[in-house]
Amino acid sequence: MNFSFSDEEKAFREEVREFLASVLTPDMKRAQGMTPSVFSDKEISDPWHRALASKGWAAPGWPPEAGGPTWTPAQRWIFATECAKAGAPSVSPMGVAMVGPVIIRFGTPEQKAKYLPRILNGEDYWCQGYSEPGSGSDLASLKTRAVRDGDHYVINGTKIWTTHAHHANMMFALVRTDDTGRKQEGISFILIDMTSPGITIRPILTIGGDHEVNQVFFDDVRVPVENRIGEEGLGWTYGKYLLEFERGGGIAAARLRRGLQHVIELANGEAPGQPIDDPALAMKISEIEIDIDALELTELRIMSALQTGQNPGAVSSLLKLRNSEIKQAVTRLAVDVLGYDALVWEPTRPLYGLNRATLPEIELPVVPEYLNSRAFTIFGGSSEVQRDIIAKLMVGL
Missing domain, CATH: 2.40.110.10 (Butyryl-CoA Dehydrogenase, subunit A, domain 2)
Incomplete structure (x- = not known):
């Protein structure tokens, strides 16, 4: 996809890149790359959260009066994309992306004063x-x-x-x-x-x-x-409001694209950056790339709605459904590329704490991540539930 940014947005992108280069350590990137779980480990995400908080970037989706940055949808997209490209950990979404918006919308002044600063700085x-x-x-x-x-x-x-x-x-x-x-x-x-x-x-x-x-x-x-x-x-009303942010308040396309790049690196082996020789594999990669492009456009639509004060709405179910399916497609393809090495099981966790070589590091998280991603179509509302919501509220069936 080819986006054209303004001079201000290009300057912001450079600021993000400089920040990532100065704060994101090689150990942090390595640990994140070897983490197969849906959440970054707390020992990785905590220092990253503190670094973002010190910059005022811990809660991109919050309004400025609650402590969020005054970013446009384009800036939010740039930030998430650059973080994914750099291999940055993710901040735990439970506080910033889920309960935080509920407190902002429905909490009392006392609850906002007590909890929002603690969510921002990672204290809770x-x-x-x-x-x-x-x-x-x-x-x-x-x-x-x-x-x-x-x-x-x-x-x-x-x-x-x-x-x-x-x-x-x-x-x-x-x-x-x-x-x-x-x-x-x-x-x-x-x-x-x-x-x-x-x-x-x-x-x-x-x-x-x-x-x-x-x-x-x-x-x-x-x-x-x-x-x-x-x-x-x-509570049911507040809980549904929260689920809209769980399902559609983030930007997943950039991390999916990084995961697909990992598959390409696995396939190329000793020849990184070269075209894929296997036509069938190249076709599968191209199909997933198209799906990620479509998901990215949907995410940008949601970012625009959030910027104008709207909640994600039923389209968040579409985003959650496709994110889950594409994630599973990427990890399934990675296991296919791994071949016989997928039969090797490493039980030690965290993987980045290993001091012995069971497999090459690039291969270690592949099978655990594939198994972990089987739950993507269940948690946060199963795919069947998402399709029902889409049918009722978006298609009108």
């Missing part, structure tokens, strides 16, 4: 308490209960597939506060201190061998009522 590390055993795609059937007791809620129940709960000191959660009426009407959105008595975290190892997700248990956990976002019983 968040996890998401949505899915439960038996309540994933049908999230409105959740059973974790919060019973009012004076100025507190007493929470009992469990959440599952909770990414980075073992690192987080805060959780935003959907809990049931009422059983009357439609099941969506009895849900509230609550912020939970993960150091509260009664919280137990049980690790879950993914098929890719990583400890990303957990099951979290709540046994008579007391949470102040002042930690509730908005009105009691309207």
Whole structure:
């Protein structure tokens, strides 16, 4: 794709490149390149978050009055693209990209004053308490209960597939506060201190061998009522608003393009930068490149909507669906290129901590990333759910 930037935008691109060159260390880039998980490891993302915060760039999607930079959609695109090209880690999206916009939109002045600065500077590390055993795609059937007791809620129940709960000191959660009426009407959105008595975290190892997700248990956990976002019983509305940002508030095309470049490097071996000799492989790469171009245009449309104060809307489901499918296509192709080496399994994590050579470094993350990406079409709302939303709200079926 050929974009034409203004002189101001070209100057901004150079500023981003200079910043990346000065802050992004070789060790940080190597560690990120060998991380197969959907999130960057906390030990990588934390120093990166602090560097962005010191520059005022930690929350590109936030309005300036909340601490975000005064960027245009083009600048946001430039920033995300240059970060991906440089191999920068990603900041955990739970705070900046997910609960942050909810607090900005629905939080009280006191909640904004307390939480937004801590999200910006990385002092709070968040996890998401949505899915439960038996309540994933049908999230409105959740059973974790919060019973009012004076100025507190007493929470009992469990959440599952909770990414980075073992690192987080805060959780935003959907809990049931009422059983009357439609099941969506009895849900509230609550912020939970993960150091509260009664919280137990049980690790879950993914098929890719990583400890990303957990099951979290709540046994008579007391949470102040002042930690509730908005009105009691309207959590479903706030939760759906958040999901629009989870599904469509980021820029994935640039990282997908970097992943595809990794496939090309695997295929070329000792001849980097040369054309692919295998016509069938070259065709598959070209097909994925076209899909990434189309996804990129959709992301730019969403960036434009966000810049004018709109939320992503139903088009975020289209973006999430295609991002998931393209990610799986890229990682599947990488395994095909790897051939017999894909049969070698390295159980040590993190991969960048290895002091022995099981495989060449360029090959090490391929199979774990392929296995990890199988969940892309499930988390954040399964592909079937996304297609249903697209059919109803975009196509009108």
